[in-house]
Amino acid sequence: MHAETSTGALSDAKALSALARQHGCLTIVDAVTSLGGVPLLVDEWQLDAVYSGSQKCLSCVPGLSPVTFSPKAVEKMQNRTSKVQSWFLDQSLVLAYWSGKGKRSYHHTAPVNSLYALHESLLMLKEEGLENAWQRHRDMHELLKAELEALGIAFLVDADHRLPQLNAVAVPEGIDDAAVRATLLNDYNLEIGAGLGALAGKAWRIGLMGYAAKRENVALCAKALKDVLS
Amino acid sequence: MHAETSTGALSDAKALSALARQHGCLTIVDAVTSLGGVPLLVDEWQLDAVYSGSQKCLSCVPGLSPVTFSPKAVEKMQNRTSKVQSWFLDQSLVLAYWSGKGKRSYHHTAPVNSLYALHESLLMLKEEGLENAWQRHRDMHELLKAELEALGIAFLVDADHRLPQLNAVAVPEGIDDAAVRATLLNDYNLEIGAGLGALAGKAWRIGLMGYAAKRENVALCAKALKDVLS
Incomplete structure (x- = not known):
């Protein structure tokens, strides 16, 4: 895998x-x-x-x-x-x-x-260019990471083993996972993944894959999450 | 089947x-x-x-x-x-x-x-309308049948058991199956199926399926076959 x-x-x-x-x-x-x-x-x-x-x-x-x-x-x-x-x-x-x-x-x-x-x-x-596509995924991941960390949201995976195209982060303490995802989807037309298995309710999985790995998506996700969390 | x-x-x-x-x-x-x-x-x-x-x-x-x-x-x-x-x-x-x-x-x-x-x-x-679609397939088959029989081309299957959407006919005696199909494809942009198995070289299979079951296709097929065979 x-x-x-x-x-x-x-x-x-x-x-x-x-x-x-x-x-x-x-x-x-x-x-x-x-x-x-x-x-x-x-x-x-x-x-x-x-x-x-x-x-x-x-x-x-x-x-x-x-x-x-x-x-x-x-x-x-x-x-x-x-x-x-x-x-x-x-x-x-x-x-x-x-x-x-x-x-x-x-x-x-x-x-x-x-x-x-x-x-x-x-x-x-x-x-x-294949190498440029790899770099774009890394760049968008770094952008999103900075935004999420500014919101106090931590990554689940050590930096060396993180997927840039699938950002798995911890749901902040005291936050209702499902309510946040529903509001993002209903009010911002933005779907982020739920945690699976042992991570159900504890993780969000934010995809930045291929065509979707672009600055406007990072910006929307960061702002929408900030609004919803506050 | x-x-x-x-x-x-x-x-x-x-x-x-x-x-x-x-x-x-x-x-x-x-x-x-x-x-x-x-x-x-x-x-x-x-x-x-x-x-x-x-x-x-x-x-x-x-x-x-x-x-x-x-x-x-x-x-x-x-x-x-x-x-x-x-x-x-x-x-x-x-x-x-x-x-x-x-x-x-x-x-x-x-x-x-x-x-x-x-x-x-x-x-x-x-x-x-589903019934209209069935009727259209039958109608186009009847049209093609009349044209083919006028060219002396016979169907392989008894009338009661024929598929209107796939017309299997005998390659006329003395005709080069592959040459006819190649000319139809190259000169008329029209592909008809070859015989398979025991029918290889002996049959043509002319599809009239769905969107393709329409009068202009029957007309093109009939005229192109007539031209090529003569």
């Missing part, structure tokens, strides 16, 4: 991948929220199976999951002996589409409109 | 469903190409699990599969004892979303843009 959105933590995928390799293991990496928002160096970190989502830092419509496999992961799939239960997710059928090798028989009708949308979102990312 | 697009045959889903019930069986019905194009009376025919596609006679973007389950099908799913292999397609999790019963925990990010598209396509169908 590269970018863990329930806690706002960024894991060290590079170190975990190296550890896995030391033990002869392959890695499968959830990069749903990391791709486009923070560095994700698939080849350099030697990640084996990586999947993401279109609707987070890629700013595209939801419904697609970009995936990539290392040669070792492909070899593993091609050598499996048990039957794949799912036609829909059978990568051996989908890989035949991609590779040009073997019989390219019909597998599915592609969601072409969504694929065009993803193509456009990737062009937008290319125009901005 | 209600509307079998590889052969252009319409099955008698009502009779098959009755037969299944006589033997205590549930039915699962592939209605991908039938929904919106020909009568599909899910409740009246007592079909148990029915799935369709958004991109055929509903004229919507591809990527969604409308599904419906009878109470018996839901009961069957709820009483299963083996583990569902696929999170993605685990209907017990999805049903909890729909029913409002049980814990409605997060399952997936919905492809909301595609859902809006489907909503709009269903509104368009409602405005036309």
Whole structure:
């Protein structure tokens, strides 16, 4: 789990991948929220199976999951002996589409409109520059952090492991979590995430992902939170 | 298989469903190409699990599969004892979303843009009238049939079992199937389907589905085929 959105933590995928390799293991990496928002160096970190989502830092419509496999992961799939239960997710059928090798028989009708949308979102990312997009996420996070800390709101995750695109902060003492979120949504058309699991009622999760990671959103969030909290 | 697009045959889903019930069986019905194009009376025919596609006679973007389950099908799913292999397609999790019963925990990010598209396509169908849409598919099929038969092209399926939205016809004797299809595509921007399996090289499959089932398409197809064949 590269970018863990329930806690706002960024894991060290590079170190975990190296550890896995030391033990002869392959890695499968959830990069749903990391791709486009923070560095994700698939080849350099030697990640084996990586999947993401279109609707987070890629700013595209939801419904697609970009995936990539290392040669070792492909070899593993091609050598499996048990039957794949799912036609829909059978990568051996989908890989035949991609590779040009073997019989390219019909597998599915592609969601072409969504694929065009993803193509456009990737062009937008290319125009901005991937490194610039990472920097923009960091910059907007720093802006928001300064604003939140001025309001006495603390981050849940140590600075070194924070996700810039998902800011998990503690609900201040004595504040009614649900009431604040409802007022933000109803009066400011601004939705921030609730805490999940052990953090229910205790955390807010403020997304700044892709297209949404911009100064006006930080400004609105900071001012709206200040107004509501006072 | 209600509307079998590889052969252009319409099955008698009502009779098959009755037969299944006589033997205590549930039915699962592939209605991908039938929904919106020909009568599909899910409740009246007592079909148990029915799935369709958004991109055929509903004229919507591809990527969604409308599904419906009878109470018996839901009961069957709820009483299963083996583990569902696929999170993605685990209907017990999805049903909890729909029913409002049980814990409605997060399952997936919905492809909301595609859902809006489907909503709009269903509104368009409602405005036309479902029965009118069926009639339009029949009318366009009859028009195309007259044109094709005038060219000496014969249908593969008996008249009583033909799909109006997928016209499967025999490639005339001595005609180069692939050359005709390539010319139609390159010179007329018109794609017709090739035969599959045992029908490869011997059949053409001409779709008239949803938005595409209209007079100008029939006219273009008839004239283009006539030109190319001569």
